[in-house]
Amino acid sequence: MEILKKIKDDKQAEQFLIEIGVLKLKDECPYCGSNEVYSIRRNHFKCKVCRREWSKYNDSIFKDIRIKPLIFLKIIEELSKGRLIKRIAEDLEVSYNTVLKIKKLILKRLLKKVFNIDDLKPLFSIGIKGDLSLEYNEEVNIEELSKIKNEKVARLYIFKNYYNYDLYIVFSEKPIKLFEKFSIKLDLNDIRKELKVLLKNFSEKISKGKITNANSVLFTIVQNHYIAHNGSDKLFYLFLEALK
Incomplete structure (x- = not known):
């Protein structure tokens, strides 16, 4: 995959996901709405007004999938090649359930996008x-x-x-x-x-x-x-x- 050859780290992977509209990050406090926020540690922000903290991935695709952006892209790449979940998990050193969760998420969205349906029938x-x-x-x-x-x-x-x-x-x-x-x-x-x-x-x-x-x-x-x-x-x- 040519695009992944150019993406070397999580920061670049995150920026790529933002640019194509997959990852949506809010630049304001989710509690009081202030845009006076600052980074306090990896992937976390704090509001100068209400002093509360939150993960920048709240309400994003990474909220329920705790995985680094670059590995996330690599999993999608491997799924797009038709590889089995077990092999992907072993090669990328992630859990089977993490790959399965991403596959299920893709399928659910794919059903809606490609076929305009929410659930499969028997x-x-x-x-x-x-x-x-x-x-x-x-x-x-x-x-x-x-x-x-x-x-x-x-x-x-x-x-x-x-x-x-x-x-x-x-x-x-x-x-x-x-x-x-x-x-x-x-x-x-x-x-x-x-x-x-x-x-x-x-x-x-x-x-x-x-x-x-x-x-x-x-x-x-x-x-x-x-x-x-x-x-x-x-x-x-x-x-x-x-x-x-």
Whole structure:
């Protein structure tokens, strides 16, 4: 990631996050509103008027994620590359829960930004078109789809060239009996290269039990789709954009 090669420390990382609108810091006292404030120790300020202290990260993205700005950016970079949480935590020497918390935060914002939804349903579909677009749909025509061959991976039913979609992926928390009789093993040979990369990446993670719930499935589909079509750099900035 070119931008991270230029960012050498937390101060530069913080400034970058401020400039792109992810990190919003207030320059006034949160208690009395005075702008006569000064720094007293690392990341803390004190008001000259009311004499109260506070963290400069109050009401910012770092309020509940206690992590240094540079490591925060590096975690987002690694997530944008499609790396597993465990590996990121080990390589960056942070806790698994810290990386997981950042991933969940990105996903929640991403759902709103990309699909305009707040929460996932137990049954939904993702349509993938050749023009690089993703469409989320909570209305799944099970009766119609039950007559079409699908290629199953765990709780995903994959339909190729359904309507105007190159791929139509249905996720269900419970097996769909009407789909099961036409389910076959995923075949990666009859689709074009970029879709093959997409399916291969997330189907392997699902098969190995690395993805276990709806949130992880959708995050991984979006993640791998952007990586396959636009590269991890663009996904890195999409993640940051979602966090604004």
